[in-house]
Amino acid sequence: MDTSAPSEDNDGLIREYHRQIAKKMLLLIISVAGIILTVGLLSVSTFDGISLSQAYKIIWGHINGVEYDYGTQSRLWWADRYIWNRALPRATVAILAGASLAACGTLMQSVLSNPLADPYSTGISSGACFGAVAAIIVGISFSSMAGEAGIVTNAFIGALIPAIILIVISERINVTPATMILIGTAISYFFNSMVTFMMVTTDADTLKSAYLWQIGTFDGLTWSSVPIMFVVTVLGSACVVWLSSKLNVASLGDNAAISLGLDIKNFRILCLILMSIMTAAVISFTGIIGFVGIVAPHIVRIVVGTDNRFVVPISMSVGALLLLVADYIALSYADLPVGVIMALIGSPIFFILIVWQRKSMGAIY
Amino acid sequence: MNITSYQKKLGAIVIVALIVIGAGAVYLLAGSDESQAEELGSGLLIYGNANGDLVLDDDDINIIHDIIDGKKEKSDYPMADANRDGKINNEDIAVVEALIAGNETTVFVKCLDSDGAVIVVEVSYPMKNVVPFGTNIVEPFLYVGGGEYVAGYFSSTYPNQEASMTGAVDLEGSSRDITDKAWRNFMNLDADLQDEGGVGALLIDHSAKSFSESRLNDLSAANIPVIRYASADQVQEISTALTLGFLCGKTTEAMGLSYAESSLEIYNEIQDKVKALNDDERKTVINFTMWIFVCQNDSTFNQSPEYVGAVPYYKTNSAFATDYAGNTSTKMGGVEALANYDDADYLISNRSLDIGQTDMDGLIVEQWEKNMQYFENLDNYHNLVYVNNILPGSLRLAYMAAAIYPDLFTKEWADGYLQAFINAGYTPLVGQTLETICTSFGYEDYIAAKG
Numbered sequence A: 001m002d003t004s005a006p007s008e009d010n011d012g013l014i015r016e017y018h019r020q021i022a023k024k025m026l027l028l029i030i031s032v033a034g035i036i037l038t039v040g041l042l043s044v045s046t047f048d049g050i051s052l053s054q055a056y057k058i059i060w061g062h063i064n065g066v067e068y069d070y071g072t073q074s075r076l077w078w079a080d081r082y083i084w085n086r087a088l089p090r091a092t093v094a095i096l097a098g099a100s101l102a103a104c105g106t107l108m109q110s111v112l113s114n115p116l117a118d119p120y121s122t123g124i125s126s127g128a129c130f131g132a133v134a135a136i137i138v139g140i141s142f143s144s145m146a147g148e149a150g151i152v153t154n155a156f157i158g159a160l161i162p163a164i165i166l167i168v169i170s171e172r173i174n175v176t177p178a179t180m181i182l183i184g185t186a187i188s189y190f191f192n193s194m195v196t197f198m199m200v201t202t203d204a205d206t207l208k209s210a211y212l213w214q215i216g217t218f219d220g221l222t223w224s225s226v227p228i229m230f231v232v233t234v235l236g237s238a239c240v241v242w243l244s245s246k247l248n249v250a251s252l253g254d255n256a257a258i259s260l261g262l263d264i265k266n267f268r269i270l271c272l273i274l275m276s277i278m279t280a281a282v283i284s285f286t287g288i289i290g291f292v293g294i295v296a297p298h299i300v301r302i303v304v305g306t307d308n309r310f311v312v313p314i315s316m317s318v319g320a321l322l323l324l325v326a327d328y329i330a331l332s333y334a335d336l337p338v339g340v341i342m343a344l345i346g347s348p349i350f351f352i353l354i355v356w357q358r359k360s361m362g363a364i365y
Numbered sequence B: 001m002n003i004t005s006y007q008k009k010l011g012a013i014v015i016v017a018l019i020v021i022g023a024g025a026v027y028l029l030a031g032s033d034e035s036q037a038e039e040l041g042s043g044l045l046i047y048g049n050a051n052g053d054l055v056l057d058d059d060d061i062n063i064i065h066d067i068i069d070g071k072k073e074k075s076d077y078p079m080a081d082a083n084r085d086g087k088i089n090n091e092d093i094a095v096v097e098a099l100i101a102g103n104e105t106t107v108f109v110k111c112l113d114s115d116g117a118v119i120v121v122e123v124s125y126p127m128k129n130v131v132p133f134g135t136n137i138v139e140p141f142l143y144v145g146g147g148e149y150v151a152g153y154f155s156s157t158y159p160n161q162e163a164s165m166t167g168a169v170d171l172e173g174s175s176r177d178i179t180d181k182a183w184r185n186f187m188n189l190d191a192d193l194q195d196e197g198g199v200g201a202l203l204i205d206h207s208a209k210s211f212s213e214s215r216l217n218d219l220s221a222a223n224i225p226v227i228r229y230a231s232a233d234q235v236q237e238i239s240t241a242l243t244l245g246f247l248c249g250k251t252t253e254a255m256g257l258s259y260a261e262s263s264l265e266i267y268n269e270i271q272d273k274v275k276a277l278n279d280d281e282r283k284t285v286i287n288f289t290m291w292i293f294v295c296q297n298d299s300t301f302n303q304s305p306e307y308v309g310a311v312p313y314y315k316t317n318s319a320f321a322t323d324y325a326g327n328t329s330t331k332m333g334g335v336e337a338l339a340n341y342d343d344a345d346y347l348i349s350n351r352s353l354d355i356g357q358t359d360m361d362g363l364i365v366e367q368w369e370k371n372m373q374y375f376e377n378l379d380n381y382h383n384l385v386y387v388n389n390i391l392p393g394s395l396r397l398a399y400m401a402a403a404i405y406p407d408l409f410t411k412e413w414a415d416g417y418l419q420a421f422i423n424a425g426y427t428p429l430v431g432q433t434l435e436t437i438c439t440s441f442g443y444e445d446y447i448a449a450k451g
Helices: A004-044 A052-063 A074-111 A124-138 A147-170 A177-200 A204-215 A223-242 A244-250 A254-259 A264-286 A292-304 A308-334 A338-361 B005-029 B058-068 B090-101 B135-143 B180-192 B213-221 B234-247 B250-274 B300-307 B318-323 B360-370 B393-404 B411-424 B443-450
Strands: B105-112 B118-125 B130-133 B201-205 B226-229 B284-289 B293-295 B329-331 B346-351 B384-388
Touching (some): A004 A052, A004 A074, A004 A292, A004 A308, A052 A074, A074 A223, A074 A292, A074 A308, A074 B180, A074 B213, A124 A147, A124 A177, A124 A204, A124 A264, A147 A177, A147 A264, A204 A338, A223 A264, A223 A308, A244 A254, A244 A264, A254 A264, A292 A308, A292 A338, A308 A338, B058 B090, B090 B105, B105 B226, B135 B201, B135 B250, B180 B213, B234 B250, B234 B300, B234 B393, B250 B300, B250 B411, B284 B300, B300 B346, B300 B393, B360 B443, B393 B411
Parallel strands (some): B130 B201, B201 B226, B284 B346
Antiparallel strands (some): B105 B118, B284 B293, B293 B329
């Protein structure tokens, strides 16, 4: 009796298992290394006379309390100050925003069983946009704060309005993925019409400010923008990772999820709340940055498959890398808002992913 | 459908999360309100200018001598302490003598902080490698010949007016907004200039609100002096030009003095003529910037009506005063924004327009029609007047006075003063004529330009 065949099959399975693990690790390592490299590049970008290695030395030195003399080491003094007060807050925001939007994108694609879902599918961006534009153009504030703080709080509160509407509606009708997206579309149309009304009645300068906010920019962000985003992103991401097994079940469809014991309706609402708070905490500071939440999870799924226990954390690192690279290009070469560069990078990547997957990979969620 | 306990828990989670995030946001984001600019006073705003006039000269030295000798009280001459050491002695005389001789020294300058409070900053004399920010301070600095002392500037939209800065580094950004990239360019410029002592000073127009606290912290850490003036105010613009001219050395000091004396001549002539006006003869004025931004009650621009014998409209209409309280400007919310306030006698639009124009009619038609829908239905539409905001401040007052009180002043009278300024050789105006500079225009000019 020949017993070698099962053994070879087992060896093959073990090799395939190791190969899959290696792929996951490799993608994670590449994206983390990419993040470290891009933070360095962002730190030295066009700062004359400072090399990449010097940038890392400055960062390391700053951590260890190294100080430079302004009179004799002016360039290093400014570089240290620039890196700590400008580059690193920007990089931190890019990492948090990229990770958060990618996690939310993964969440929405799984929970809505829709590969085109992103953090903005439920109308969150239009709500945030309405809040911010109301502050910029009309000066209406949902809070007592004015200026930049008023815009941030308006955007945050506006971003949560669609989620609140969805939750209220879900108490009255059976909310399926399709109805969530349709309700989100209806909310988007409503808020977009209000935003359009405000924008067509304003002057060019204010229109530019409102439009820049809609595109998404990291310009002018400092460490003060980081704490809220950091806390929400860390806690929210931990929740998404914790829910990733259930996301696998949810992505099988409502009937399968219910038969596997998941209360899909309430789970969907929980995910909606989580995603809304995470996304609102990001875009209220940065404006609406598209494509991260949709491109990063798809890139990851091509490499590591559809198991959300891996897709979620690796998507977060890929999303952070994508947004960092976009910001590096935006700051160093184009002096454009990061949202423009992200769209320029994201749209062709997304197109290639669709074509590639249709040819060879099958389903993309 | 009944609310399940699960949904109640979810609701509780949302509420708690929102309260925590909201409280955090309020704590982290809340900022302080802007406060109004204090009066700086006129004249040369340099310590050592004991008598507070337009020049630093022997009169100031004599006053300091008299204080040392006990013939005069120190408290009557707060600017006599040239080195700001709290004592009046021969060291102050040495500083003033060095400044009069044009020798290198340190000078203390009175200016504003970001809240509009009067402060004193220390500047190396003569000042060089300057970076100005904001149209209202760039212009007076250039009029006194400051262009050659500019090391870098934030991108300009007035290439002809600001041609004398072209030797300087374009830091990008704009006169209203400094991007991160523009600020990094500024840092690079300061590093490049270290052999010459770095950037000598940053000049800021007080109405340019976009200068962030974090950037001011950078400047403070680098000991780069920030000289801020509310130079949109035409009288403060005179002392701005005088002081900045003084700081750059003897050539610009002379230009600054000439500019200030010429400006004061116009200002005094206007004052002499309008002082005879009765209260009921005084016209009311609503000021605008950038076409449709209504200047708030305490805006720097709102001083100008009073300088020409008119009355800012908010002083005559309490509803308007309530709607436009503050010290900046408010964008008109729609074409009906001023519907209840069209009994104001004049609408003055402070609009910056480059010199060196070749198609004046086209410019007037374009500017007039740009936001016409906001004004054309108002009863006072025909009394809307555009005044070029990059003209010297006193000339802006002259053209404003000519528009508001045509019986007392004429546009030709104002043109005469502009020609005198051109003849005096204030840098941006060299080579210009009355035909290449858009000064002011109203409805009739628009109709004529439209043909």
